Every structure is written in C-alpha cells, then in structure tokens.
Amino acid sequence: MDDLPGPSKDSAYRDKTYYFEDGSCVLLVGDCLFNVHRSLLSRDNSLFSSMFTLPQGSRVAEGNSDDDPVVLRGDKPSEFRNFLWALYALPPELQIVNSAGADLTQLIDIARISNKYSFKSLETWALDAVQEYVNRRPSSSSPHHSSSSSFFGSGMESLNTNPIQPHPHLALIENTDQLTRLIELAQLCSHERLLNSMIALLRQLMNRSLHYAYLSMALADNLNLRTLRGAAYLEVMQRGTFTGLGSPKRESEDHETEGSIQITPAQQVRLLTGYWHLTRTWERLRSNPPSFIHAPSCSATWHQPGCTQAWVEFWKEKTRGEAVMSLGLADVIGRLKQVQKDYDRSGPTYMAHDCKLAARRSLMECIKTVEERLPDYFSGEGLEEDC
Template structure:
C-alpha cells in the first residue's frame, strides 16, 4: 500500500445503474444522474461496509471504522428494523455528505497504513494536505486518538525550521504598494517573472495558513492555534496581505487573540483603506467607481470589479463595510483613549518609606512632570494618533533612561515602572474591544 495523493487514480467499475427518471426515493434514483466509480485503493473485495463519498464508492471493514470509539461504531449498533441495512451493496451504500473523496481516501490511508508507511508523516517529505485531511475527517467522525496524532504531526510540521509553509523566506514578502499591486488580480500593471513567482508562492502560503488556523479552531487544538496566531502576527507586520488575512480570519472564526492586533496593523499601514461602493453585492466582490484623470462627466467614470482583500489600481485596500466600521471605531476609540492617558498620569501607590523619609508631594510632582513631558515628546508625536501601544512603549523606554537624577523615591520609581508595564498589558488585552462594530462610550479599564 502506498500513500495516496489528492489526485489518486480511481477505476471505472460497474455503477449503480444507468441514468433513469424515477419519482421514488430509492438510492438508485438518488444517484441516477451521477457516474459512480469504485475507489482503486480502498474498495476491498472482502470489505463489509460500502460508503459513498461524492461519486466514489469505498468498501472497507466495519471493524476498522468502529475503532477508537468512533461515531461509526455507534451507528453500526443501531437497530435497522425491517429495512435493508445500508452499506451492504453498491446500490445501497452509506452516504457521507459534506466530505470529499480525496479527503476520505487520506483518512483511510491512516487507518490501513503499515508502520513503515507511517514514518513519512514525521519526515521532511510529509504532505500537509494529507495531515489536514486526516485530522479533519477524524474530528468529524470522532476518531479521537487518530485526530490527536494527526494534529500533533501538523504542529510538528509547522514548527520546523525553516518553515516548510513558505518556499522563500518571510522577509521576501514586502509590504510596499507596488508589490501588493502586482499580487492583486485587478492590477493593470505588468508583473515581471519574479513578481509572478512571488505572487504564486504567496497565494499558496495564504491558503495553507487559512486551512491550518481553521483546522486548529475546528479541532480546538490550543497549541496549534497559538502557533498559527503567533506566525500570523509575525507575517502581518511585514505584509498588508497577511494583515488583511489575519483580520478576516479573526472575524470569520471569532479569534479574539488575533482580532485586535490584526485590525491595528491594517489601520497603521500606509495604504488607504477604501470603502466598497453601495452598489456592491453582499458577496466577496465589490464594485468601486474610478474617475478618469480629466473630465467630470458621467462618461468619465468606469466600474472595476474588485475582490475584498485586493489592492485597487490606486493602491487602496478593498474591505467590507463591517470591517471599515470596525477600523473607524478603533481609530476613534484609540485616539480618545490616548487623550485620556496623556492628560491623566497613571496613579500608583507610594512606598510607605516615601511618606516617612521623603517629600511625598515632590515625588508625585516629579512623576507627573515626567509623564506630561514624555507623552508630548518628539518621539511620541511622530507616531500615529491611534498608536497607543507604540506611544506607551516609547514612554516606557524613556522612563528606563530617566536615570537617578530624579526627586522620586527609589521604591516609588519601581512602582511607577510596574504601573507603565501594567498599562501596556491592559491596552493589549483590551485591544479587540476598541475595534467594536459601533462607536461607544465604554470605559476600557486600562487606567
């Protein structure tokens, strides 16, 4: 037995009957217009359970499907009554909706593979698609041990150095608008051969990242999910494409740990975020209107169909209305939060020895003067208005450089340092809340 691939061949063997029109609900009429074939690798002559996945019949052993306390075992134990049991013949198979034949073939490979064949899973030549399919099907049919084994193999695969998820180093993914435009399907410029290659590799990597984080979320595999979130955070700081991917995945899968940082990264990119036209459909494509350089008549307008996540010819990211609303809310909430922080220095508990042997008022005054001076310093003002985390970290650095030339008590200096650190962590934890769907008056509790 050899490891199957997604394009594994199949044999066209006798089917479940010719195409015919029947009004009855029999299994033959259900598949009357479909050409059914037997799988070349997993239609065993001595099999005891026939399954139909898409247009492919698998004949495997019930004892194999009943292992690991799977849902198949529970299904086989149900009484059939007077009806003919499904899975006994090609004409009346057990139908598995929602699965692909290639995925189920990969799953069966894991069930039937010999020990020496399984070694490839932990080798440099491991097939990520194979592992993902095994984990997904195992999760669906409650093969818990097999699911855990496959997910651990996926996690090991992802953590290899250099990462096999990328055919080139992460640093090759530039966030410049020109390279992003080359990647966009709507770009009118001609890409060079090297740009086309980078685009292809980037698309493949994006698809792999999406499938992996969806799998980790589906199977509730915390280690894999955390690994993928950390990887996306690294990638999105280098490319707007990955920042948008992280933002979309955070929304689609409700990943709080990723949402705040992803939205913040998109908001801080130099590419202008663009709102789709009101005439856009509710699907993933939107319509934007672009005026010609000269002329203001209606004839000078032309419509260009753009896909969400792409870059328009003017270098702007196309996003959905709901994403735009969250970005605007985030900008408003973060700028307002910074104004509160700037005008209200954090309060910390003074050391008991400060009041006994130090001028308590002078200690407080020294801290307040430092805070007001540094929060309007040149380094802070160079950052974006909504970059609260960046500004706080700059103040934190300035505090470390403040030295001993201060009228603050030593213990109070340590308390103030902890206070700044807690402030940074508080903003990080509350970051997803800033990017709500509506502008609100919430107190995010970071002060």
C-alpha cells in the same frame, strides 16, 4: 464543505486504492466508491460503529453493494482517501508525518474527517502532527533556508527581495488558503495549542505584509477569535487606506492588485470605532500619568510631593516629545512603549530609586492593560478606565 455537490451514483467510479474486493462496506463520497472493512470503520467508538449497530428491520443494510452504498455528504474523495490512508497505513508509513516530508494537506484532511466521524484518537494524533509541522523550523544549513522568506497565496506577490527561494515548508504554511484551513481546523477541533500557534504565526506575518492583516481581520470576525481581532484591526487601521465602503489600498506596495482586498461595512464601522476609542484613551493617558505607590522611605519624608511632581513633569514632557508625536494618534501602545524607552534611557531626575521602579512597573502594567483590552476598543464593549 457542506456546499459540495451531492454524490452521484450514476457517474460513480471505484477508487483505485481503497476499493478492496474483500471489503465489507461500500461508501460513496462524491462520485467515488470506496469498499473498506467495517471493523476498521468501527474503531475508536466512531459514528460508523454506532451506525452499524442500528437495527435495520426488514430493510437490507446499506453498504453491501455498489448499487446501495453508504452515502457520505460534504466530503471530497481526496479528503476521505487521505483519511483511509491513516486507517490502513503500516507503522513505518506513519512515521513520515513526524518528518520533514510530512504532507500538511493530508494531515489536515485526516484531522477534519476524524473530527466529523468521531475518531477521537486519530483526530488527536493528526492534530498533534499538524502542530509539530507548524512549529517545525527548517535547518539553517538547508539550501532553501531564508529567515525572511514569505509566500503569498491567492496571487499575492512576495515582498522579499532576497534572491534565495523561500523554504518549501514555510511557503506551504504561509499560503493564505492553508493558513485559513489550519486556523479553522484548530477551532473546529478545539485544539488550543494549535490555535495559539496559528494566532502567533498570523501576528508575525501581519507585521511583514498588510495582506496578512486583512486575512487575520476576516478570520477573527468569522471565527470570533478575540485574541487575534485586536492586533489585526490595529494593523489595518494604522497601515491601510480606504476608498468608499470597501476598497482598501496599500500606500507603499503598488505591485499588489488594487481593490483585490475589500472590507465590509461592518468592518469599517469597527475600524472607526477603534480609532475613536483609542484616540480618546490616549488623551486620557496623556493628561493623567499612571499612578503608583510611593516607597515607604519617600512617603515618610517631605520628598513625596517633589517625587510626584518629577514623575508628572517627565510624563508631560515625553508624551509631547517628537518620538511620541511621530507615531499615529491611535497608536496608544506604540506611544506608551516609546515613553517606556525614554524612561529606561533617562528617567525623572528627582525621584527616589524605589519610586522610579514603582513608576516603571505602573507604566508596564498600563501597556499590558491596553494590549489586553485592544479587541474591546474596536467593539466599544466592556471598556473602562485604562490605567
């Protein structure tokens, strides 16, 4: 927000709602003058309370008139107006933030301005309201309800062919600009629950449309979100096609504008790095099945070599199976999960029951390990043996 044009006293106008005649502090935000009460601005050990107590010496304190306002830079009048609404609203008015009629943009503005000027209690209240809004699910009885509804901001078209219109609540959250604001807000305010909710939402959305995967990839890079980076890069690597250094194109969705989404050279390098590491990982796993500890009853008898051999043969057969080979070479997680499905359907015949359970646990642990290290495959840092 710091790139907003600076306030201009020459063209300043008084706000229609929050310029009080009995106000005690004139603030200039953009070209808009607010005249509010110092006592309210001084609440919650805010930055304003510290500013008002600073010694002024012989100089007249700022904020006493329209000609000498306190100038606030980097904010929009609409954002600050929403913040003042939270300061001045009566309890019945505040109840709307916990209802279906809550204004998400207003809540985001309140949280951001509160964070900037250290209104900690108000910031927490607004962030909790945003969290509730994001996690709220529309009623199935709503005429707008659609479990597959989606909304693409920035001119992107919906892939949903269902004639039912997307629920307004979902549409607002899934707008790309709003998604970006929400996840940036969660990180700015260090609100872990909201950040986790937004990452989980983006992971769901990127399965619906590759557009969200590109968005997630950019957000993960810009905000250093490790938990989002791996899933986003994997989705783009598996489903995107690229020309040159940055013109990805959707293979199956011609209705989207070609070249409207671009990747940077650094992102292309990460995609290539991830592909190389993941394909090498699969080659190692294909040749060496996950190890497990044999059951005591198996270890104490002659059966252990046969048990091990049955596991190795099963692994080699299934990793070469048609279902596995139909998946991308770098789709290590997908291939391992397919082997798991084959194992659950009909595991090795000549393995002891307890050893079968141990082998399955080892396979599940291997999948978990690859999933946890997924972000590292695209950076090449901190990689060790996988399973």
